[in-house]
Amino acid sequence: MTAETASSPIPSRPGPAANDQTREKAGGGACRPDSGGQAGLISLGIDIGGTKIEGVALDRDRRVLATCRLPSRQGSQAVHDDTVTVARRLMSLAEVGDRRDGITLGLGIPGRIDSLRGTVDDAVNLGIGHMDLGPSVSRTLGIPVQVENDVNIAALGAACQSHSSLVGSGERGRGGDDATLPQDMGEMPQTRSLPPEKERVVVFINLGTGLAAGIIRNGSIEHGASGAVGEIGHIPADFHDFPCKCGQTGCLETVASGSAVEAMWPGVPHPLPDMIDKARQGDAHAKESLAVIGHGIAMAVQIVALTVDPSLIILGGGMTKTGQPLLDLVDAELDKSARASHFIASLDLPARIRLAPPDLPIGAIGAALAGRKAGRLQV
């Protein structure tokens, strides 16, 4: 399978690029169609974050029909109104007219989510204490709405990407099934074959301000009993015993997250790349800090590997914008564990790790796919 096949949401439909006539702007946002109108099923997905609201419209074959983005505003009413605005613009750009049949909407938002009821609690970055987000947006738009946690939709969006779009180091034969490998990589070592997408277990580790994981099993988000599944950031597993905002000490989040990096390397705009640069130049404090971060992320990888045993572990979130140097750091830590333990070596963890594609709205794409559940459509 390549990025051009219908099951991948990666390629935009062939069509005119956005131009002055089709581009809409509002409050710094931007919306554009990626093709002409579309008959049939339309899946809208909107990722509501602390700084921006990002939406996509997908067709039945998961191709991107339109994208739209607005800056976020605080409070339940503003979140409702902006979500409706983005959804309506996406429908307009996808030229669905007045019809509402076959149109679904998935929403991803931080906080505690009850995906059965469509409610959100404690979305602190958006100023929301409690909100009936799904029901209110569904009433306004007249389409079914599914609400999910933001990490879970990013997990779903990343898990459905074709293998060739996920970034691996290429050093250990990443890409067991359908990866399109560059010609110059020579003979690749054999790795285990991956099952088809629908049968895969994929874990997405979000290395953002905090640390959390989303689990996708057989193409669906795993919720657990209380929605806390994947909250690995609050496993108290690190011996430094740094205090965590959750009240415990030694949480993984205190050594494997953007906030951990900022706490160890304060006062610079891009602390992780800077820390890596300084470590390469021989700075002892940078080396020490980097070792703590690398060990923390590797520990997160080992925890999801040993509890869920996924075929793919995708690293995403703001920290992964660092790219290959981050992957190298994690690989080096995993190598250390593998050299010390035949058991860990047998898990072949570096071969399972990928970086999420940095330039795709995987949260919005995952939200669109999750939204199909609300309309009881094939994901």
Ligand SMILES: [Zn+2]
């Ligand atoms: Zn904690």
